[in-house]
Amino acid sequence: MKVTVKKIDDANILVSGAVENSVIEANIDRLAREAGKQMKVDGFRQGKVPPHIVKKLHGDKLRQDAESEALKALMDMGIAEAGINAADIIGEPIFKKYDKKEDKIEVELELSLRPDVKAEGYEKAVPTFKKPTATAKEVDEKLKEIASQNAPFEKIKRKRAVKDGDMTLIDFEGFVDGVAFDGGKAEKFNLKIGSGQFIPGFEEQIIGMKYDEQKDVVVTFPKEYQSADLAGKEATFKVTLHEIQEQKEAELDDALAQKLLSDEKATLDTLKEKLKEQIVSEKTSKVYNEKLKPELIEALVKHFDFALPHNIVEQEIDAKINAKAREMKEEELKVYQENPEKVEALRDEVREEAENSVKATFIVDALAKKEAINVDDQEVSQAIYYEAMMSGQDPQQVIKYYQENNLLPAVKMGMIEDKLFGKLLGLDS
Structure with missing residues (x-):
């Protein structure tokens, strides 16, 4: 085999050459002899299968492997001719030509190399910027927000209807076409109205309910709902309201800091x-x-x-x-x-x-x-x-x-x- 090498640029080279049929046939003969030493075929002792029998049984695979070996040899010759390190080759070669003729296979393949990046002068490319700060107002607003999220809920002293933001204690059971479904029932369940914890439309229908009231809440499961049996279907939930809780005013003190930071010494x-x-x-x-x-x-x-x-x-x-x-x-x-x-x-x-x-x-x-x-x-x-x-x-x-x-x-x-x-x-x- 003869190869020629053309440098496209610092990261790519083109290897051209021809693989003669004689090389492929020699590879097939050798692979058939090696395979015959490992094979077991009826009528022959194990390891004594003649090459012509191996070729008859596995001719296509032998030719494929023989061509692959010849191409690998051609590529290795190209690498040696180019004087490059095989370890620098990156990815798979790109075949620009693979033309099977009567007596040979004409091949052109492009090999790519890992670029040599000179890590110099890059500091100049770094953009300048002013590092962000936090104002006292922003800190106070964040503090109030996090304190509100952690403020406790207490049972209301005077009975009233449910409002957005309330914590409710409810029983519920869901039905589709009049039949209860798995996972659709709970007792004494805490649900914060407005949390988005339940199916869209459910929490909104709890607003206005009064103590010990029972109500049918009708919703439709989203089409992309995780349970295929319920996705896109209308369901009726029988809901009983037991209790309403309001969130207390948050106390901004050392005790809050100690709770949030899990540190008894925090202020x-x-x-x-x-x-x-x-x-x-x-x-x-x-x-x-x-x-x-x-x-x-x-x-x-x-x-x-x-x-x-x-x-x-x-x-x-x-x-x-x-x-x-x-x-x-x-x-x-x-x-x-x-x-x-x-x-x-x-x-x-x-x-x-x-x-x-x-x-x-x-x-x-x-x-x-x-x-x-x-x-x-x-x-x-x-x-x-x-x-x-x-x-x-x-x-x-x-x-x-x-x-x-x-x-x-x-x-x-x-x-x-x-x-x-x-x-x-x-x-x-």
Whole structure:
């Protein structure tokens, strides 16, 4: 086999060559002999199956494997000819040509290399900004809000009808088409009116009920309801009101601070300082995600100039096209399926965005190494665990989902990116 190598740019090379049929046939003979030593076929002793029998039984698979081996050898020759390190090759090769002729297979394949990003001068790309602060008024408003959320409820002294914001004590049982359904019954259940805890329309119909009143509350389950048996169906709940509770005025004192901070030595000033830090953190997070991060990525992409591996760019374009396809209606999707030129136009449309995304990934990787930014697997698991807890999901199930769908590397990359940008912007100080 002979190969020629052409350098496209610093990140891509084109390997051209031809694989003669004699090479493929020699590979088939060798693979057949090796397989015959392992196979068991009726009429032959194990390990003594003749090559011609192996070829007869597994001819297509042998030829496929023989061609793969020959292509691998051709690619290795191209790598050696180009004088590159095989470890620098990234992703899968792109076949530009694979033409089977009578006596040979003519091949052109493009190999991509990991870019060499010179991590220099990037400090100039970091945008300047004024770090957010928290005013005394904002801290006081936050304090009143959190105190109100934690103020206790007490049974009302004079009987009246239910109002929005009340805590109620109710019995209820739900029926669909006159038949009670599983999970639709409870006794002495605490429901805060206006909390949105129940099906839309339920809590609003409790408003105006009086002590010991019984009422039929009619609602319709959402179409996307988790139980398929109930989704989209009308249900009647027989409700009995036992008690109404009002929320007491919140006391802003050291006792509140000690309760909220789980610290017997905490004071109201301690709580205010914590709330001040929280407000500053929330403001900083908002300005980082909405302004600083996009500006920094754009500036870094503009600052660095290096060739991108074509195969990785094509993968990113594929991902963006697939994401758009998932959002398309069936009619629109059909138009693209029937018109390949529209797909190519769409690929061209997202190409620049994909290139910038790939470029940013390599920049972050290089700068993270330069700035000694690391995120270990335990940090990734802890972050996913916390997010799952905050959203009311089972952390173990969420982590399992990320593992099974190979999403952990993306989460880790995102955490490294945020750590790096935080350091560059001075947000971690």
